[in-house]
Amino acid sequence: MTECVFCAIVAGDAAAEMVLDEPDLVAFLDRRPVFKGHVLLVPRTHVATLPDLPAGLREPFLVAAQRLAAAVVDGLGAQGSFVAINNTVSQSVPHLHLHVVPRTKGDGLRGFFWPRRKYGDGEAAEHAARLRAALPAV
Template sequence: MECLFCRIAAAELPAYRVYEDDDAVAFLDTRPLFPGHTLVLPRRHIETLTDLPAAGVGPFFARVQEIAGAVERGMAAAGTFVAMNNRISQSVPHLHVHVVPRNRKDGLRGFFWPRTTYRDEAHAEETADRVRSALSG
């Protein structure tokens, strides 16, 4: 196995595990935004969200939901930031969700990239049409 996360899931590499079952593994990120920052991943090697079989989406995100609640309670956090990268900025090519404890005025500012706007309503509608078309195609 060459995938770092597959090796962690198989217990070939150490990690500070917080949860595991037949389908998912969760462990502390080694470079956390805040203490308690946890990664949740499918035990099987799946690279991106679009590769996750439809039957696995519900069970996997049930685990993410469970971990998000545990991070909030365990870290006495007011909430969590739950995010995933899909190919771009995905440092390990194995599907994983970041669950980061959050508190007001913790220094984390929204998303980590600049926000933008649509040029006008026509641009927004054209963009929505492109996504809708891709859903039906």
């Protein structure tokens, strides 16, 4: 396997704004978010696509996705979220990752065109802290 940036984040070898840190899963802010607060959920173990996810991780993965979807509403004031997984095609990093994108009516997102944004100084840390504080308990 070639070097995986998500494996490097999981190992602590690459920086990321962590939102969720659990024994089998981590979630962190996307470096090029569709909207600020865009979170990526990944298994700690390198898994390429959703069909490769071990059965024992299916439920924890979905529970974490539910918690993150609630956190973008409660922590960031979004009205809802867009949740998606690409498998191979359009998968920019070949490590399973689920996108949780905060959404608000009239935000301009149409179809699968995902314009990317940048965080200003300190904004990523502030968004990650708000999301961590809003994560529902398991």
